[in-house]
Amino acid sequence: MNILILNGPNLNMLGLREPEIYGDQTLDDIKGMCAQWALDHDWRVDFRQSNHEGELVTWIQEARGAFDGVVINAAAYTHTSVAIHDALKLLDVPIIEVHISDPKKREEFRHKSFIGPVAAHVIAGQGAQGYVLALEKLAEVL
Ligand code: DQA
Numbered sequence: 001m002n003i004l005i006l007n008g009p010n011l012n013m014l015g016l017r018e019p020e021i022y023g024d025q026t027l028d029d030i031k032g033m034c035a036q037w038a039l040d041h042d043w044r045v046d047f048r049q050s051n052h053e054g055e056l057v058t059w060i061q062e063a064r065g066a067f068d069g070v071v072i073n074a075a076a077y078t079h080t081s082v083a084i085h086d087a088l089k090l091l092d093v094p095i096i097e098v099h100i101s102d103p104k105k106r107e108e109f110r111h112k113s114f115i116g117p118v119a120a121h122v123i124a125g126q127g128a129q130g131y132v133l134a135l136e137k138l139a140e141v142l
Contacts, residue, residue, distance in 0.1 A: 001068040001142055003135065005034055006056060007049035008075030014100075014128075022100050025128040033128065037135050045135070053077055053084065060087035069142060071134040073098045078113050085114040094141045096134040099124040 007027060010017060015026035031047045038045040046067070050056050056077065063070060070093060077084055078099070088095055095118055102125030103110035116122060121137050123130045 001043045001138070002066070003038070003043060003045045003069045003071060003138060004059070004063050004067040005045055005047045005071045005131065006059060007047075007073050008056060008077045009051040011073060011075050012049050012051070023127050030128045030131050034131050034135065037132050041135075041139065043135075053081055057083050057087045060084065061090060063093075064090055067093060069093050069138040070095045071098055071131065071138070072096070072115060072119075073100070073131075074115050078103070078115050079110055081114055085118060088115065088118040094120040094138060096120060096137050097122045097124075098130045098134045100127055100130060101125060 011027055014022055014030070015024055027049055034045050034047055048059060050059070056074070070091060072088070072095060074081060074084055078097070097113065097115040097119040103113070104124065120141055123133050123137065126133055
């Protein structure tokens with residue numbers, strides 16, 4: 001299986017960014033965890049991050065027909081982006097929404113997700129391990 005893992009804005013700052021909320025693992029650490037999981041399961045993962053909504057939308061559009069599943073932590077765009085919601089609707093593969101923290105237990109503005117309605121599953125509040133849990137969920141679903 002070939003999986004696209006997308007990360008939204010500020011996730012490149014993991015490790016430095018609010019470690020009391022997001023832990024001290026960097027995005028590179030998480031990429032390594034996903035790569036190891038993929039190796040162990042003979043899957044491929046393409047792990048990307050962007051601070052730009054349009055770039056994420058383009059990557060999602062390009063994923064049509066190219067991947068068997070998508071894992072997405074859209075970060076702050078989760079709560080704002082109709083454009084990412086619409087792009088994800090173009091896909092006919094399972095989508096897993098991931099959050100390191102649990103947005104539903106944080107400020108009210110984080111309670112709304114534009115990804116949720118198009119996601120097969122949501123994994124939140126499991127820390128960096130949530131990415132591996134998302135891959136495991138995809139293995140169940142696919
Ligand atoms: C996040 C939660 C979002 O509310 C926040 O804007 C992020 C990270 C998470 O992984 O917990 O940037 O998606």
